[in-house]
Amino acid sequence: MEKESIDLIYIDPPFFSNRHYEIIWGDEAEIRSFEDRWEGGINVYIDWMKQRVIELHRVLKPTGSFYLHCDWHAGHYLKVMCDEVFGYKNLLNEIIWWYHDPAGTVRDRFKKKHDTIFFYSKKVDAHNFNLDAVRTPYKEGTVRQAKHKTISFGRITKTHPLGKVPEDVWEIPFINSQAKERLGYPTQKPEALLERIIKASSNKGDIVLDAFCGCGTALAVAGMLGRHWIGIDISPSAVALVKNRLKKIGVGEEEFDLIGMPKRVEDLRRFKPFEFQYWVVTEMHGTPAPRKSGDMGIDGLSFMEHAPIQVKQSEGVGRNVIDNFETALRRYYKEQTSNMKGYIVAFSFGKGAYEEVARVKKEGIEIELVTVQDILDKRFVLRQEVKKEIPVQEKELELWQKQE
Ligand SMILES: C[S@@+](CC[C@H](N)C(=O)[O-])C[C@H]1O[C@@H](n2cnc3c(N)ncnc32)[C@H](O)[C@@H]1O
Missing domain, CATH: 3.40.50.150 (Vaccinia Virus protein VP39)
Structure with a gap:
């Protein structure tokens, strides 16, 4: 200055x-x-x-x-x-x-x-x-x-x-x-x-x-x-x-000009865990959850549909995270047996995660895997708006299978 x-x-x-x-x-x-x-x-x-x-x-x-x-x-x-x-x-x-x-x-x-x-x-x-x-x-x-x-x-x-x-x-x-x-x-x-x-x-x-x-x-x-x-x-x-x-x-x-807010994945890696969580949930237009529900594996609720969001500040999120989130979703939706929905946000996901998402889908639980890059590029919010037919994780799984 x-x-x-x-x-x-x-x-x-x-x-x-x-x-x-x-x-x-x-x-x-x-x-x-x-x-x-x-x-x-x-x-x-x-x-x-x-x-x-x-x-x-x-x-x-x-x-x-x-x-x-x-x-x-x-x-x-x-x-x-x-x-x-x-x-x-x-x-x-x-x-x-x-x-x-x-x-x-x-x-x-x-x-x-x-x-x-x-x-x-x-x-x-x-x-x-x-x-x-x-x-x-x-x-x-x-x-x-x-x-x-x-x-x-x-x-x-x-x-x-x-x-x-x-x-x-x-x-x-x-x-x-x-x-x-x-x-x-x-x-x-x-x-x-x-x-x-x-x-x-x-x-x-x-x-x-x-x-x-x-x-x-x-x-x-x-x-x-x-x-x-x-x-x-x-x-x-x-x-x-x-x-x-x-x-x-x-x-x-x-x-007004907003200077220095995160623009790249690298910026977000440096965030403190709470700041990262808060940034992700608010960028998704959701509501950050109180600490207590965070302990249950839910860091926020999505806009409108109020579906649980879990945020992981890590790469290559795997099968076990999906399994734990499945348990959290079952607890959140209590008696419900179908139409359960949730989001997991991370820098990237492993093959096991996509496979697990495909498995739980058959049991009436839809888990959407969202990358931080999707949020940075506003792809997540746009996707919500246009309500695409094919969920991203199915496409990702196809890609994994092709790679194999
Ligand atoms: C006492 S609060 C200010 C409250 C403010 N007057 C208001 O009415 O909301 C102090 C603020 O300083 C910020 N802060 C801490 N370290 C800082 C730093 N190195 N540079 C800029 N802000 C910092 C904190 O994030 C916090 O928001």
Whole structure:
């Protein structure tokens, strides 16, 4: 990215919390997960963050602002590191985001109910700050005093027609389980929080960058406020969520560039098992299954017909995988004795797999073997649409027999 090209940067990186986030949410029981583990301790984490903050400082315009969202896990270490990169005097605020949340009981300390957001300018007197866009209502008492020109603390109370200058402690509710904006991504931040940051520190037409964008809260809000945006995330499932989120608010895929998503089989070999599974099932337009059913050999359900999908990140899948999947299908379809259907996705299948598929077909179970290449080339989705007469595995078996 070009130097000094961005107006506002907001980042909400993994918090050094040594937890593996994973939640199962909603009717479709979707799983979202990302890892937040730092084997080598806090110094490894801070070094890792520093490399990124240096780059972010480079791409920020001299009039730009930088917001780093963190919490008690590493906040103090991050502040010292950011002071080194941005300069101590460029820290404008240490914002406390305070959220009420009845969850959790502690008996030996106070409840931890706030995050910290460090707000830096690149150049202290040059930064853009739209105070009037983020003023908040006065307390009723203040308005009353001002009306009657009351003297308080030796000064005549005067109010601004747009409201008061907000303080650095922000009380914004956490996204609750019923909230409309909730997508189920662990650590998803409320839109109201991002709205205040984006309104304060950017103008319409400016560029907002979120380099750890998760499910895209900053991007969605930036778009709604008429800003351009750039989002980065290492997790393909987060990027898939961003795509869906944008679609829901009327932003089509033709309106943004998607860079770095897998295009070749080699890219997919490098995916973590869960990311791979999630990618396969969503590309098939199916629904990822909760972990529990994954244990039963079902990683997702197909679109419309809700047939089980099993995903294998391997080559030459053989007879035994088909046999195990047959058992999983029988369990899934319970009493049913015919019209059972399922999909197995892998990089490639061996001859034994095709033979086994032909065998179970006679027993009323249709297993379709789908290669990752089929999914990458959109052949799978197209095949579903045109509903071809000859299932692919029969053709593949013919080929095997010919080869012999
Ligand atoms: C705390 S979450 C961000 C949540 C986001 N603010 C939201 O509202 O959805 C941190 C994100 O950083 C991503 N991440 C972790 N390591 C990364 C890396 N090296 N580069 C880019 N993104 C990374 C994770 O995949 C995760 O989505």
